[in-house]
């Protein structure tokens with residue numbers, strides 16, 4: 147892969163007072179990033195390499211001009227150096243744009259996978275916070291870009307675990323657990339048997355949406371048997387951490403809840419209306435991540451599956467998902483529809499209204515399954531307030547809440563054909579003009 151390096155010239159002319167300083171960019175092919183500091187105007191060093199190799203010249207141009215503008219503003223006392231932020235990586239994530247990391251790079255970024263960098267553990271590995279050093283030599287400013295690194299356990303059992311969740315409750319037959327095997331990240335998508343991590347990367351590499359977590363790259367070092375995935379860092383972690391917290395400092399306001407459900411409806415609608423639809427299959431609060439502004443992003447495509455591509459309405463195969471969120475047509479009948487995601491979305495809507503988990507064995511009998519218990523309250527406007535999350539202390543839009551409750555009831559209909567499409571759900575939520583503040 148050719149690497150572009152931007153050289154700057156023409157610095158002798160005085161910089162204008164406003165607007166970006168003119169810079170001249172010359173693409174130069176260089177063999178690696180140990181650039182001899184002899185050519186004037188090198189802007190980069192260290193781990194900035196991925197920016198150089200991944201961004202287009204346009205991105206480079208905006209980065210350079212921005213840096214100049216900020217540097218000059220800083221000199222004029224307008225901006226403190228620590229305010230400097232690098233532009234985000236390009237939005238389009240495609241296979242070719244993904245960065246291939248070495249294990250050493252990710253080890254350094256996570257301080258050797260230090261325990262205090264651990265963000266959480268999931269079905270097939272642990273997720274660590276990482277800091278990638280990026281330095282702009284020209285300005286002398288450095289910054290660390292935050293990333294999230296998912297490290298696959300050597301013996302991943304996610305598929306098995308998901309099966310057990312369903313099986314424990316006696317809802318499915320003895321599962322035929324797929325054997326773990328590795329096809330390579332991008333060849334696996336059409337294989338019947340593939341690992342969750344392959345599925346995750348191969349789907350995430352094909353999608354791009356503001357409400358879907360961005361895949362930045364991966365590391366696949368066979369000699370070390372290491373498989374790692376690198377994502378954008380999501381500051382506030384997963385939705386369930388906030389929604390079910392007892393602590394009031396993690397309380398999600400009504401406006402934030404609306405922002406989250408609207409963003410998720412858009413993400414699912416995007417997946418379902420792709421040329422060949424993608425069924426997410428494991429929609430739940432722990433797979434919704436929140437950034438610093440509580441913008442929600444769908445994550446964890448480990449169970450995602452291509453939807454029907456031949457005009458039929460469902461696909462079949464092993465039943466996978468999480469108990470409490472799986473529609474009856476799939477759980478009992480093994481038929482997976484695009485609208486099976488709509489069912490799971492409806493259950494999440496109920497959780498967002500009530501602040502209660504989809505399934506909680508600690509609740510009194512009759513209340514343990516949220517869908518069963520909440521349906522009569524959700525269907526009757528006059529009863530809705532009895533089940534609204536008490537932590538909201540009544541601070542919610544009554545009309546909005548009843549409209550969302552009515553949507554939830556439609557989403558969890560036993561027959562998938564009676565459920566709305568995610569496109570319709572997204573449009574209805576948009577129509578409520580919900581996104582004023584969080």
Ligand SMILES: Nc1ncnc2c1ncn2[C@@H]1O[C@H](COP(=O)(O)OP(=O)(O)OP(=O)(O)O)[C@@H](O)[C@H]1O
Nearest residue numbers: 265266267268269273294377378379380383384432
């Ligand atoms: N991009 C990210 N930024 C910040 N935190 C993250 C990110 N991805 C995951 N995490 C954290 O790591 C935890 C584990 O994530 P992971 O996707 O492995 O598992 P999960 O979705 O919680 O569980 P499972 O995979 O079993 O469904 C999450 O709950 C979340 O708190």
